Amino acid sequence: MSKHFRVSGRLPVKLKELGVRVSSVLEHAGLPSGLFDQSRISLSTEEFFALWRGIGQVSPDPAIGLALGTETKAEHFDPVVLAALSTGNFGEAMRQIARYKQLSCPEELVLEAGDAEWSIHFRWLLAKEMEPAVLTDLCFAWVLGIARHGTGTRISPVRLELQRARAHAKPLERHFGCPVVFGAARNAIVFRASDTALHFVTRNAELLAMLAPQLDEELKRHKGEESFPERVRATIQKKLTGSRPKMQEIARELHISSRTLQRRLQDAGYSFQRALEEARHQLARHYLTNSLLELSETAHLLGYEDSNSFVRAFRVWEGVPPAHWRGARREKAAL
Structure with a gap:
């Protein structure tokens, strides 16, 4: 298991596009002012959570996590997401991502299938505190973005479950197109069990054949370092x-x-x-x-x-x- 989170170099660009001052975020998070000048940004869980708390504190937009978690341009997807989008259906894509997650961070994507529902939640393996709300919103917007991009439809989950107290429900309900349950026992995005079989219009066997061996090799190297x-x-x-x-x-x-x-x-x-x-x-x-x-x-x-x-x-x-x-x-x- 990797003990650090890699932070995309796209993050400061997106923050600026959304009118958020990067310097203020880093100051609120207690992180070095030159953090994003590094070619490879690697943070501990504590630092990673501090970064997202800082974004939530600086941005006046309660839906900032949704905006940061939604990507529409394929050229901005990382190799793991591209490989997932190249698979045959939504369920296969999420299983692919869950497998490769350990390459980049101490986090697990947990998939739980039942007779009627299929839930997805994130497990922060080295966390000493609850993840910031902005990060929770981003993660679920990211999952939904992959589902919508892959299926080519406006698929919506059955519901969104959030542990936090009720706040800013309207933007969440609008974005996810489903009820939001606040004060829940966990943070999870819940789909229909049948959604796992939804066909991906982005399926690309040739691209998957190129990406999968590279990711598998990196996964093998990572396990060797563990x-x-x-x-x-x-x-x-x-x-x-x-x-x-x-x-x-x-x-x-x-x-x-x-x-x-x-x-x-x-x-x-x-x-x-x-x-x-x-x-x-x-x-x-x-x-x-x-x-x-x-x-x-x-x-x-x-x-x-x-x-x-x-x-x-x-x-x-x-x-x-x-x-x-x-x-x-x-x-x-x-x-």
Whole structure:
């Protein structure tokens, strides 16, 4: 997993086009004034969130995130989006993006399909606080932009779910063309399950055949740079969905034997238990920061038998009970 976010060099250009002073944004965010003079801009999660909070503070437009997240010119799409648009349908495109997301940042695109609905939300893996509202708006506008560009239609989701209190509902409802649920348990954009099969008019097998091998090679290099414990931890997190994954299961996912998994972790000064606890700790912070899940629900998702076991583990990690930790984070965010 990459530990930093790459920031597009197009961002300051778009900010200027929208009448937002870049220098003011950087000042509010506490970031270097020459940040955008660099050829490659890389920010930690904390710095990345500060940048988007700064944009929200400086811009008088409550819909600035929607404007920044909407791109209509194909020449401004990055290779990952171009590859996604070259696939056959909306569902395939989102799965492609989710796979390559790890190339650029400590963030996951989570796709959850049910019988009637298909939801998409973003998981900020190293976040210590809730993502800024501007960033949430941008991410969902970006998803919708890909859907509309790919299908060539004005597709709209079933609804938009936002954790924040009700504010500026009209611009959101206009942009997404659907109801917006405020005070929700998560931030998510929800489509019909059948929307995954919507044909892409932008399908281009030749372009995909050119881009996919390059992205796959970069993904392979990225995984090679990742330490083995990091790979194990990331694999455990994908399997932490209500039960505690066993070593044999993780080894199978990594296409190695349990003995090899154990030996390689020991060579790195790790144990499977330590990798499991770090994976749980990281996800616990994410759930407590970015969702309204009850502690019992969080404990279940992390594979604990009961809430008390989770509370004891969290005290060891952070020195305080999870409810106190969450409360402190919310107070800080409110300030």
